[in-house]
Amino acid sequence: MTLTDRLSGAWRLLRQATGEAKWDEYLVRCEREGVEPMSRRAFERHRADEKEHNPQARCC
Amino acid sequence: MSTSTAHPTTSGPRSGPNWKSIAIWTVVAVVGAVCWVVLALSRGEEVSALWILFAALASYAIAYRFYSKFIAKKVLEVDDTRATPAERLQNGRDFDVTDRRVLFGHHFAAIAGAGPLVGPVLAAQMGYLPGTIWIIVGVIFAGAVQDMVVLFLSMRRDGKSLGQMVREEIGTVAGIAALIAVFAIMIIILAVLALVVVNSLAESPWGVFSIGLTIPIALFMGFYLRYLRPGRVLEVTAIGVVLLLMAIAGGTWVEEMGLANMLTLEKETLVIALAIYGFVASILPVWMLLTPRDYLSTFMKIGVIVLLAFGMILAAPVLANPAVSEFATNGEGPAFTGKLFPFVFITIACGALSGFHALISSGTTPKMVAKESHVRMIGYGGMLMESFVAISALIAASVIDQGIYFSMNAAAGATGGTPETAAAFVNGLGFTITPAELQAASDSVKETIISRTGGAPTLAFGISLIFTDAFGGGLAAFWYHFAIMFEALFILTAVDAGTRVGRFMLQDTVGNIWPRYADISWRPATWSASALVVLAWAYMLWIGVGDPLGGINQLFPLFGIANQLLAAIALTLATALLIKHGKLKWAWVPGVPLAWDLIVTMTASWQKVFSDDPAIGYFAQASAARDAKASGELYGVAKTPADVDQIIYNSTQSGILQAAFALLVIVVVAGAAVTVVKTLRAGGTLPTTEVPKVESTLVAPADFFATKAEKEAVREWEASQKASV
Numbered sequence: 174m175t176l177t178d179r180l181s182g183a184w185r186l187l188r189q190a191t192g193e194a195k196w197d198e199y200l201v202r203c204e205r206e207g208v209e210p211m212s213r214r215a216f217e218r219h220r221a222d223e224k225e226h227n228p229q230a231r232c233c
Numbered sequence: 234m235s236t237s238t239a240h241p242t243t244s245g246p247r248s249g250p251n252w253k254s255i256a257i258w259t260v261v262a263v264v265g266a267v268c269w270v271v272l273a274l275s276r277g278e279e280v281s282a283l284w285i286l287f288a289a290l291a292s293y294a295i296a297y298r299f300y301s302k303f304i305a306k307k308v309l310e311v312d313d314t315r316a317t318p319a320e321r322l323q324n325g326r327d328f329d330v331t332d333r334r335v336l337f338g339h340h341f342a343a344i345a346g347a348g349p350l351v352g353p354v355l356a357a358q359m360g361y362l363p364g365t366i367w368i369i370v371g372v373i374f375a376g377a378v379q380d381m382v383v384l385f386l387s388m389r390r391d392g393k394s395l396g397q398m399v400r401e402e403i404g405t406v407a408g409i410a411a412l413i414a415v416f417a418i419m420i421i422i423l424a425v426l427a428l429v430v431v432n433s434l435a436e437s438p439w440g441v442f443s444i445g446l447t448i449p450i451a452l453f454m455g456f457y458l459r460y461l462r463p464g465r466v467l468e469v470t471a472i473g474v475v476l477l478l479m480a481i482a483g484g485t486w487v488e489e490m491g492l493a494n495m496l497t498l499e500k501e502t503l504v505i506a507l508a509i510y511g512f513v514a515s516i517l518p519v520w521m522l523l524t525p526r527d528y529l530s531t532f533m534k535i536g537v538i539v540l541l542a543f544g545m546i547l548a549a550p551v552l553a554n555p556a557v558s559e560f561a562t563n564g565e566g567p568a569f570t571g572k573l574f575p576f577v578f579i580t581i582a583c584g585a586l587s588g589f590h591a592l593i594s595s596g597t598t599p600k601m602v603a604k605e606s607h608v609r610m611i612g613y614g615g616m617l618m619e620s621f622v623a624i625s626a627l628i629a630a631s632v633i634d635q636g637i638y639f640s641m642n643a644a645a646g647a648t649g650g651t652p653e654t655a656a657a658f659v660n661g662l663g664f665t666i667t668p669a670e671l672q673a674a675s676d677s678v679k680e681t682i683i684s685r686t687g688g689a690p691t692l693a694f695g696i697s698l699i700f701t702d703a704f705g706g707g708l709a710a711f712w713y714h715f716a717i718m719f720e721a722l723f724i725l726t727a728v729d730a731g732t733r734v735g736r737f738m739l740q741d742t743v744g745n746i747w748p749r750y751a752d753i754s755w756r757p758a759t760w761s762a763s764a765l766v767v768l769a770w771a772y773m774l775w776i777g778v779g780d781p782l783g784g785i786n787q788l789f790p791l792f793g794i795a796n797q798l799l800a801a802i803a804l805t806l807a808t809a810l811l812i813k814h815g816k817l818k819w820a821w822v823p824g825v826p827l828a829w830d831l832i833v834t835m836t837a838s839w840q841k842v843f844s845d846d847p848a849i850g851y852f853a854q855a856s857a858a859r860d861a862k863a864s865g866e867l868y869g870v871a872k873t874p875a876d877v878d879q880i881i882y883n884s885t886q887s888g889i890l891q892a893a894f895a896l897l898v899i900v901v902v903a904g905a906a907v908t909v910v911k912t913l914r915a916g917g918t919l920p921t922t923e924v925p926k927v928e929s930t931l932v933a934p935a936d937f938f939a940t941k942a943e944k945e946a947v948r949e950w951e952a953s954q955k956a957s958v
Contacts, residue, residue: 189335191466191528195325217463221520223326226753228519228737229597231527231723231730232589233348233422233582233796 195220258298265291272362272556280552282628285365286545289624293617296373301613304378308811308819309385311605316929318391319601328392330931331601333610337937340598340611342531344380344590345619346723348583348796351429351688353627354695355789356580358568358642359561361552361631363577368627371578371585372620375826379800380590381612382807382823387595388602389923395595399806399901401922402813407904411802414897415592416738418795420766421890422589423731424773425792426724427511428784431503431774432687433717437680438496439484439710441503443718445496446480447526447725448510454525470528474536477529481715485679500778507728508771515732515763523729530726533719538618541625541696547703550632559663567643567662568686569786570848575837579793584623586830588799590616606935614937629695636666637674637682641691644783645684646870655683678713686785689720728770735766780883781876782854782869790841791887797834798898804830809905815918831902838895842888851888855881 188194196216203210210216268288272280305311322328331339356364387393393401396415400408434440454473462468487493498506514522560566561573569580583589594612602608630638639662640648640655648655652668652675659666675682678697682690693716700712737753739762744751750758777784804827811820844850847857847869858880861868871877912919932950934943 186332186334187467189332190338191470193464193466196464198325214463217458221459221518221524224519224524227327227597228730228733229343230419230589230592230734231342231346231530231727232344232587232593233346233426233727 192220258295261291261294265295272365276556280361280556282545282550282552282632285361285552285624285628288365289369289621292369292373293621296377297614297617300373301377301381301609304381304613304822305606305609308816308822309382309608311385311608312926313604313606313935314929315605316927316931317388317602317605318599318924319603320929320931321927322391322600327597328600330603333603333607333933334937336598336601336603336607337611337615338531338535339601340593341615341618342534343593343597344587344615345534345622346583346727347426347429347689347720348587348589349619349623350626350692350720350723352581352583352793353623354630354688354692355568355642355785356577357554357627357630357638358558358566359573359577360555360557361627362556363561363573364581364627365624367577367581368585368620368623371581372616375800375804375830376584376586376590376620377613377616378823378826379586379588379803379807380594380616381608382811383591383803384594384599384602384612385605385608386807386810388599388605388608391924392597392600393595393922395591395803395806398595398810398922399802399904402806402810403901403904403908407901410897410900410904412742414799414802414894414901416735416742417890417894417897418588418799419731419735419738420769421773421788421792421795423728423735423770424777425785425788426727427504427507427770427774428777428788429687429689430721430724430728431500431507431778432685432785433689433693433721434498434503435500436497437717438487438493439679439714440717440721441496441498442484442487442492443480443714444721444725446483447477447529447718447722448522450476450480451522451526451529454528455521458525459520466528469525470532473525473529474532477533477718481718482711484714485710501775504771504774504778507774508767510725511728511732511771512763512767514729515736515767516760519733523726523733526722526726526729530722533722537716537719538622538625541629541699542621544696544699544703545625545628548699550628550699550702552628552631553634554631554638565848567639567647569789571790571837571840575833575840576790578833579790579797579837581623582793582796582800584620584626586797586800586826587619588796588801588803591799591803603931604929604933604935607933609935610937626692629692629699631695632698633691633695634666634674636660636664637671637694638691639664640666640671641682641685641694642688643684644686644786644870646781646783646872648684650683652683677709679710686783688785689717692720693717732763732766732770735769736762739766776883776886779879781871781880782883787883787887790837791891794834794837794841794891795894797830798838798894801827801830801834801898802901805902805905809908810921812909813912813919813921814923817913817917831898834898835895838891841891842895851884851891855884855888858884 196213199216200210265288268284268291271284272288319328319330323330353364353368386398390398396408396412399411434444450473454469457469487496564570564572569576598611636659639659643658648658652671656666656668656671678694682694693713696716697709697712701709740751740753740758749755753759777788780787804823807823808820808827840849841851845853847854858868858877862877868877868880871880932946934947
């Protein structure tokens with residue numbers, strides 16, 4: 174594996190960790206299913222609403 | 234699909250012993266053993282902190298490699314051909330197949346916070362050895378085992394919560410007891426964490442300035458993500474971190490800006506501010522404050538841990554405290570009273586064994602696990618990482634001069650609050666320090682260090698010593714406030730999130746009787762539930778702040794015992810469930826830590842409730858204060874008759890809470906004992922709520938680093954996925 178492969182792998186993981194990769198995955202899914210994707214703004218609002226309803230405890 | 238990845242150890246090119254691996258593990262074992270021997274045998278000479286660090290790292294590596302693997306294979310029998318709830322129920326929301334390394338990060342960020350930073354600092358009063366041994370041995374055999382087993386059990390039940398599992402697998406009464414215990418313990422934990430923040434921000438304009446600025450910074454990030462550039466989390470986090478560092482550095486000029494007086498807040502003012510903040514934060518939409526604050530907090534968490542590890546190696550500080558101090562045996566330590574047994578094991582909860590983690594291991598994480606084998610790296614590995622944080626905190630506290638350490642950690646009633654009186658008090662304990670030295674230490678971090686109880690300021694002081702030594706530059710005051718800031722940031726995030734979780738629990742519970750109350754979009758319900766949760770912890774916090782005997786001294790034991798009692802509930806469930814699954818012969822894996830935890834918590838509870846010694850027993854303290862009041866005298870460090878009344882009230886209340894927690898746990902343990910007897914009578918197994926096996930079609934590596942065969946299998950699988958679409 175080359176250095177660029179590794180770096181792009183690390184970048185992908187970082188995007189997954191922050192949840193940014195969800196948008197990429199959504200676009201891929203839309204393309205596969207032939208659906209017109211919603212705007213990024215609308216998509217992120219959906220995600221914020223989900224977080225609203227699923228609180229995650231933070232421990233000590 | 235290829236099953237070779239499902240059983241990476243049973244197939245693959247394995248012929249004869251792997252000499253390279255044997256050699257590596259032999260070296261790790263030797264390094265660990267040497268470090269332990271040095272720590273055990275050094276007395277009265279200069280001991281480097283690195284011995285502790287490497288003893289910990291070597292022990293973790295061996296425990297992870299061997300013990301966690303044993304638990305995964307033999308005890309839990311993780312099965313990678315079995316689809317996880319994330320795979321079966323994938324909905325892109327709560328059930329979501331997640332890369333194991335990403336989930337490790339998420340899980341670690343959720344379990345680790347200020348807890349592992351505070352407990353070890355207080356425990357350092359008994360010397361470095363008791364804390365070191367408990368943190369390392371405790372995590373290997375208790376804490377990490379609990380996290381991993383609960384994660385596994387919840388994963389096999391589609392991510393059920395701890396309370397639900399207790400109710401369904403042990404019984405309704407035990408379930409209700411567990412639910413009450415979880416809620417009450419959460420309130421105590423929030424109150425004690427908030428107390429740590431209050432103690433570190435009181436009379437600290439710099440701290441208040443930096444922490445205060447985190448609110449507009451988080452709001453800015455929230456609006457940026459909502460309206461300016463939706464979804465660009467990395468970008469906005471980078472901006473946030475820069476602003477945050479500027480907020481800390483900017484604190485130096487608080488004096489020049491003429492804000493010092495305005496930002497020098499009393500503890501009572503801070504309590505009210507925190508309560509208002511907690512309430513507002515829990516009813517605002519999450520995108521505004523909570524989510525962006527969480528990004529900042531997580532980034533800081535990981536950054537600081539890495540920085541601390543490097544700092545310690547570079548500075549290689551020498552430990553200033555003895556291996557075991559006299560306070561371990563006489564139980565009269567100024568930071569907290571009580572002897573080594575059981576109180577070291579109570580004071581250090583997070584980092585060794587923390588019941589609160591069971592709530593996280595049975596909440597969000599199990600719904601995101603991609604492969605069953607991942608419970609090992611996420612549950613066990615995540616907890617080892619938290620333990621490492623605790624070890625770092627212990628080291629940071631142990632490198633501080635003992636005179637300074639005790640001036641910081643004794644209650645204001647004992648030190649008198651001035652360098653002269655504090656020096657006299659500390660010299661009375663048998664340490665040498667002059668008022669001038671204390672003043673110099675205060676000047677170095679630009680605020681008083683006398684009676685700054687709660688652990689956070691002490692840790693910050695230790696970190697500033699280590700970082701100044703490691704990175705140079707005379708930035709002691711910056712590092713001190715940097716450390717205060719990140720601790721406060723973790724805690725405020727925990728308070729935000731905890732209040733919200735408490736609100737949901739309350740709405741859910743009341744919703745059983747009055748369904749409309751459970752509707753989380755109905756304002757009257759959300760507002761009133763939030764207010765109740767905030768009032769509950771703010772009330773405890775208020776009591777702690779006004780306690781004449783020192784709130785940390787009084788409340789921290791309650792917090793530690795509560796957290797360990799929650800662990801007892803989790804380990805009880807784990808033991809009972811293994812037996813129900815017909816694995817009696819492996820019941821000792823969670824059973825031994827359970828027995829130890831019950832001995833510790835029940836002894837501590839017993840002493841806190843029934844001890845005749847007023848310094849330890851809550852009721853003895855109340856009655857001694859009452860006697861003093863009856864004969865018209867003051868009691869202990871009390872300065873007014875009102876103080877005496879306060880002591881009577883607080884101690885009685887703490888005693889009742891303590892007894893109630895212990896009783897709730899006894900109810901759960903008794904319920905589990907009945908279940909175990911039933912199981913054995915029924916021939917050794919009973920049906921459980923485990924979800925039946927569904928064949929998995931996912932392929933993913935099992936551990937942190939993928940083996941060659943695993944990588945190959947993942948590539949094949951990805952290719953076949955593409956082909957089939």
